[in-house]
Amino acid sequence: MKILVVGGAGYIGSHMVKRFQDTDHEVEILDNLSTGFELNAQNYKLHICDLSNKDLVYQILKENKYEVVMHFASYINVGESYSQPEKYYKNNVTNTLNLLDCMIDLKILNFIFSSTAAVYGEPQNIPITEAQKISPVNPYGNTKAIVEKILKDYDEAYGLKYIALRYFNACGAHIDGTIGERHNPETHLIPLILQAASGRKKNFTIHGDDYDTKDGTCIRDYIHVMDLAEAHLLSLEDLIKTQNSEIYNIGNNKGFSVKEIIKIAETVTNTKIPYEIAGRRKGDPAQLIADNKIITEKLNWSANYSDLNTIIKTAWKWEKHLSKSN
Numbered sequence: 603m604k605i606l607v608v609g610g611a612g613y614i615g616s617h618m619v620k621r622f623q624d625t626d627h628e629v630e631i632l633d634n635l636s637t638g639f640e641l642n643a644q645n646y647k648l649h650i651c652d653l654s655n656k657d658l659v660y661q662i663l664k665e666n667k668y669e670v671v672m673h674f675a676s677y678i679n680v681g682e683s684y685s686q687p688e689k690y691y692k693n694n695v696t697n698t699l700n701l702l703d704c705m706i707d708l709k710i711l712n713f714i715f716s717s718t719a720a721v722y723g724e725p726q727n728i729p730i731t732e733a734q735k736i737s738p739v740n741p742y743g744n745t746k747a748i749v750e751k752i753l754k755d756y757d758e759a760y761g762l763k764y765i766a767l768r769y770f771n772a773c774g775a776h777i778d779g780t781i782g783e784r785h786n787p788e789t790h791l792i793p794l795i796l797q798a799a800s801g802r803k804k805n806f807t808i809h810g811d812d813y814d815t816k817d818g819t820c821i822r823d824y825i826h827v828m829d830l831a832e833a834h835l836l837s838l839e840d841l842i843k844t845q846n847s848e849i850y851n852i853g854n855n856k857g858f859s860v861k862e863i864i865k866i867a868e869t870v871t872n873t874k875i876p877y878e879i880a881g882r883r884k885g886d887p888a889q890l891i892a893d894n895k896i897i898t899e900k901l902n903w904s905a906n907y908s909d910l911n912t913i914i915k916t917a918w919k920w921e922k923h924l925s926k927s928n
């Protein structure tokens with residue numbers, strides 16, 4: 603099967619592409635390289651293109667006759683989405699519409715979408731099931747919720763079949779250490795903690811220690827990036843087989859507080875990690891933990907790297923590589 607991975611030079615997209623190496627699928631990448639790295643796409647045909655360039659997107663899709671499109675090309679910084687909402691709505695919504703409209707016109711009707719647990723906002727119940735009402739509290743979450751609604755309407759109107767995967771906290775790096783998380787600036791918890799451990803950062807900042815949790819810090823569900831990639835592969839196979847549109851949570855069904863992550867990271871790195879306490883960030887719920895029963899039962903998916911020690915070991919291996927190269 604011929605697949606286009608949009609955003610395939612970025613963090614999660616590059617791990618997805620690497621997972622395809624063990625399959626018979628023919629994979630190409632479309633990326634504007636604004637946050638991705640050309641090195642991540644070196645073994646694949648790379649189309650350097652921004653989704654805002656609808657004519658070029660159409661041309662690439664038409665010439666290459668893809669059967670499936672996977673979409674990872676979104677801005678994901680929650681804090682930035684508050685200060686620059688226009689940037690997020692244009693890229694995450696308008697540009698996604700450009701892609702979808704080209705697909706519909708060319709009758710490419712299989713789509714895998716990278717969504718987020720941020721669509722839930724403040725959870726009504728823990729763990730969070732897919733049946734919970736979506737009520738995002740930040741512009742980033744809004745953009746993903748809007749696209750999910752568009753996908754539902756496009757399915758009904760045009761027969762676009764899709765699977766939307768609502769990630770919880772993606773983390774870790776490939777086991778072989780060749781690729782990993784590399785945002786600039788970095789905003790994700792585990793790499794920031796490990797940067798403090800390696801000395802690339804002076805210390806780590808905990809945003810709020812007065813939440814209604816066991817130690818006052820936020821609790822999150824952490825999912826290894828290769829387990830995410832596996833969920834995408836299984837979703838792709840199921841979508842082609844059944845032609846049923848679905849939405850799935852992707853998480854480990856267990857949560858860890860920020861302070862617990864720091865303690866595990868200290869054990870893995872054998873380093874005392876310096877940190878400071880700051881005020882809460884806008885739009886941070888106290889707890890986000892996935893109920894992953896549906897994807898486990900329907901697709902027989904399970905996390906191979908659910909242990910936090912293992913997750914952080916892979917991220918630490920990657921951080922040591924980055925600290926040496928900088």
